[in-house]
Amino acid sequence: MSLNTEDLLETCRELKDIFAKRAAKYDAEAIFPVENYENLRKAGMMGLMVPESHGGMGANFYQYTRAAGIFAQGCASTAVSFNMHNIVMGALAEVDLSSVEGRFGQIMKNFQDWAFAEAMSGKVFGAALTEPNVGFHPGSLSTTYKKVDGGYLLNGKKSFVSMSGYADYYVVAAVPEVQPGGEIPVVSWLVLPKDDPGIEIEEMWNTMGMRATVSNNMKLKDVFVPRSRLFLGFEGLVLQKLANEPHFVVGGFTACYFGVIEAIFNFTVEHQKRRNMAGSDIPLIKNEMIQTRMGEMSVLVEAARQLVYHAANLVVTNRGERETNAAIHRAKYFVGEIGPQIASLAIRACGGGTISKHLPMERYYRDIRCCGLMPAKSDECLWYVGKQAFGIDINKHSETYW
Ligand SMILES: Cc1cc2nc3c(=O)[nH]c(=O)nc-3n(C[C@H](O)[C@H](O)[C@H](O)COP(=O)(O)OP(=O)(O)OC[C@H]3O[C@@H](n4cnc5c(N)ncnc54)[C@H](O)[C@@H]3O)c2cc1C
Incomplete structure (x- = not known):
């Protein structure tokens, strides 16, 4: 059964009213809206973009647009930070693997199943793409990864990482230490758990606006990422996806x-x-x-x-x-x-x-x-x-x- 837009928006309006009461405090103290995320979790919203086949709501982009707008009426920082989670889930949900076969297809399916299951259990995904002196330009990143036994070793620095210290996972954009050449630079997404010892959050977020997004700098020092946490199992996905x-x-x-x-x-x-x-x-x-x-x-x-x-x-x-x-x-x-x-x-x-x-x-x-x-x-x-x-x-x- 497909998601009923009005039912979804009604739930979002109820959450919005709750968020609105807390927004001034979060903003004044520039603290992450932990309680709002509890409400989002209880309402099943971590699965907003997860397909129904995986137990989620399976919202389409129009439904998501309406839902995000309502959340933002209550607390813009909650909506914008939660948007990072939905970028990840939404982008993943759009990849139709029903006709993909073979070993490679299985790797992609395994990744998708894992990420959806984590979201359905209430886990939150952040996205770390922006870098100091680079901005949000994945074609010019300086965070690198190199292949090691069983996975990749990641080094670099990210800026504006919303939900830093709170998201359960960060999807980090990085380039291989040595670019293989070719028309489009290889830029990949790798997924890190928040408690990896190689992740250091620089707590410097004190801004004019969007204060409760808590978008700090993040240093990555020799972070090991197992091969199974390469986004959808293949390198070079980022620029192609963003362009198209x-x-x-x-x-x-x-x-x-x-x-x-x-x-x-x-x-x-x-x-x-x-x-x-x-x-x-x-x-x-x-x-x-x-x-x-x-x-x-x-x-x-x-x-x-x-x-x-x-x-x-x-x-x-x-x-x-x-x-x-x-x-x-x-x-x-x-x-x-x-x-x-x-x-x-x-x-x-x-x-x-x-x-x-x-x-x-x-x-x-x-x-x-x-x-x-x-x-x-x-x-x-x-x-x-x-x-x-x-x-x-x-x-x-x-x-x-x-
Ligand atoms: C509240 C908030 C939350 C955010 N959360 C996240 C997050 O969770 N994850 C994430 O990855 N990012 C996040 N971002 C970062 C965001 O995605 C942008 O990357 C960031 O706001 C851009 O930063 P910048 O202006 O320093 O970068 P830049 O793009 O480098 O821009 C700096 C200046 O240089 C100019 N400029 C840059 N390149 C050129 C060029 N080639 N030619 C001419 N002029 C140029 C720009 O116009 C601008 O004036 C967040 C940002 C905000 C404000």
């Missing part, structure tokens, strides 16, 4: 940050409904200027929604096609650039009281500013979409920004 199907890595963030935009809009409506015009008992919302400002915000929010949902639906119907990938980047650009603008309009409309820490608006303002920094960054989106407009093949690795 960038929706999880790009669109997942868009979904979360669109949720912040919705929270800003809803807050602004409710805040203004409660106020009267200065020195009178006439409701503020009767004021033409206030109505016009709300109209301006409404147009922007709806435009963002259409771009985000359209792109998500295209992933369901035409995954990996160039127009789908362009749509994913149009939505990311718009949410990343229009989000801070909407937050600014909201503060202008609601007034000085909204910069107080006892209201969520100032947190939304800081959090939404981070959207354009996350893959794909705003300029990268425009570059990519512009190429598509000229008919350049954006699914070709050499034409991407990775």
Whole structure:
């Protein structure tokens, strides 16, 4: 039986209300939302993207987009960090192994079965791709692995590792010590358990926004990874996957940050409904200027929604096609650039009281500013979409920004 969207969203709304009550504390202290993850676990959400054949909910990308947006309305840091888990599970769930045979097929199946079983038992997967001085550009990584007896030895440094110290596993992107040559550099994902003695977390996370993602630096020193923990059992998967199907890595963030935009809009409506015009008992919302400002915000929010949902639906119907990938980047650009603008309009409309820490608006303002920094960054989106407009093949690795 396929997942009912409305049932899923109802559960997400219940969780969102719980998350919203805790968000200010997590943000103020820049601590990981451990209790929220307990709620996610209890609701079976670690299996949100795990196929039904493996006991999960089997959400499609549109359903995921809606769910992530609702979580973010309660706590953006929870949604964005949880997005890393769903990037891993979603990317894995999209690999259809039903017709793959032979020894190699069995290796892939074993990996998939293991990862899904871990998620279904409540384990959380983080993703460590970004590096200092490299950013999120897997084509230029300096974290390396070399083959040793039974597996690989990993060395390097990662930055912005969300859920650092909390995720049960990290999916780490790395390159072989010696590149074999060829058109596309070999970049592989290797899965590390969090308690490996070679992993050192540098606790330095103290940021303007998205504070509860706890995205610290991570040092990797001679970390042994058994062969069975090479993602899907083969090297060189990363760039190919990102070039052809960038929706999880790009669109997942868009979904979360669109949720912040919705929270800003809803807050602004409710805040203004409660106020009267200065020195009178006439409701503020009767004021033409206030109505016009709300109209301006409404147009922007709806435009963002259409771009985000359209792109998500295209992933369901035409995954990996160039127009789908362009749509994913149009939505990311718009949410990343229009989000801070909407937050600014909201503060202008609601007034000085909204910069107080006892209201969520100032947190939304800081959090939404981070959207354009996350893959794909705003300029990268425009570059990519512009190429598509000229008919350049954006699914070709050499034409991407990775
Ligand atoms: C809250 C949060 C959570 C995150 N969680 C994770 C996570 O869990 N895992 C993970 O792997 N990453 C994570 N990231 C990192 C994210 O994916 C990005 O990689 C990161 O935000 C980009 O960092 P950067 O701006 O330093 O990098 P860069 O991409 O290096 O950019 C630095 C600057 O240089 C410019 N620049 C870079 N290359 C070029 C070029 N070739 N030509 C011209 N200009 C260039 C950029 O435009 C930018 O202005 C997270 C980020 C945030 C904000």
